Amino acid sequence: MSAKEYRFRLFVAGNEPNSRLAEQNLRALCQEYLPDRYDIEVVDVLTDFEAALDSNVMIAPTVVMEAPRSVTLFGTLANKAAVISALAL
């Protein structure tokens, strides 16, 4: 794990559309607001259910921001303003 300031874990369910959309949205947002200051780990719950189990992730897509604060987001991150506010960017 790198020591970037912002660390995200994105739980996706394989290639399904909501998960793909969430990944696009998260990457775009990070590029815009946190260039070079973030790290995203993508976990596919369909193959890595142990990781999903460890983190009690029942829903996909789920974004868990692990640093600098702990924040959980569900869904495609469709509402950019809501995501920015939740992450306090």
Next chain:
Amino acid sequence: MVENQLPNIRKCHTRIEGLDQILQGGLPTGRTTLMIGGPGSGKSLFGLEFLYRSALAGEPGIFISFEERADSLKNNAATLGWQLAPMEQAGKLFLLEGRIDPRAVITGDFGIQSFFAILDHKLKAMGAKRVVIDALDVLMRLINDSRREQDELVALHQWLAERDVTALLTVKAPREGQLERNYDFLDYLADCVIQLDNRMLGQLSTRRLRVVKYRGSGFGSNEYPFVIGSPGITLLPISEVGLSHQALGDRVSTGLTALDDLIGGGFRRASSVLITGGTGTGKTTLCSVMAQMACARNEKVLYISFEESEAALVSAMRSSGTDLSSTLALGQLRLLSAMPEAMGAEQHLVRTLVLIKQMQPSFVIIESASACKRMGTEQAAFEYLMRLINTCKEMGITVVTTNQTAGLHNLDEISGIGISSLIDTVIQLRLLEENAFLRRKLLVMKSRGSSHSHSVHDFAITDQGVVILQKAD
């Protein structure tokens, strides 16, 4: 189990005391059962006990909680004496905490594929066919779109059915006046629907269970009271049982030869006797004499007192010449004393029946019918006594009940609260003032299947015991 000529439905035993009887065998195997109940109605415990008892029997199961923490479930289980940890270690039970972070922000669509992926893996790894999904409503509320909720529910239902999983889903009952369309939808999906509620009767809360539907199967359709306590949930499907009283047995002595003579040679085994009278007329003394006599015959006696503590009872008896302490020490006599107000009638009943089952007494004394009214309502007291006496009669146990009366002697009052049809023998005690003396009077008012004396007799309680003197003039 009788299937009422319906197509052969596979049943999965819950092993919860009384529930399989109501469900005529258990939950529908490979199908979904819905359990609806308000907060604190016991849904989670039903689910957990089902899986725990299955695990003990070697059948693995998975419990997914969307609300309660696994720790808190384990604590609840521990208070009931359930040892979950060995079952978890043996791979027979898995608790999955699917709690949704309440602070999580939702934006845009999502699905529950992750939940399915975890569950699928666990089902296969454990070879499990039993699943409890507790507080499914919490997950559904997150979706917050009734159309999509329905889609997810259909998907869940199909997913479970494809895997031949016997599933118990619990949801919180909607508040009154609040329309929850999706519960109707779940009702429709599920093959079996069970409702729990926890309501106040008198001053006491009473838990009840009702089976609302069971596709392709008969089921007990009453409301069944239940209690939660060690060793688990106990339902009382007693009203399922017809009257199957054992025939009255041979005559045994009351402990007082003179009283035996008055009721045709002693009372019959498996009969029920009511001793009625005002305060201080000697009911307890008479009961103690009978208890001691039964012990002397090497019988086991259960003395249920709602009026006096064990110590008070033993010391009161000693003053009238009956020493119960040695039989108590031997465990031949057991005293069960409780304040009637301490718990609901159902809880009293379960406590009593559990003890009767353990102890297998041949003689039970209930002191008193009048005190039972303090369990809440007169109806509750009636049910307690009716079921207790009924059970005793079914098990061939002789039962003596006392009742404190206030004065007038119509039979309704004498028999306490409408239990007279279950009573075989009624002995009435009175205190009368005669020539500036208080005299004790005894009258046998009824004795089924016996010729009995119809005269009032004088009796006395001395430090030598009870003496029945003579026919009163």
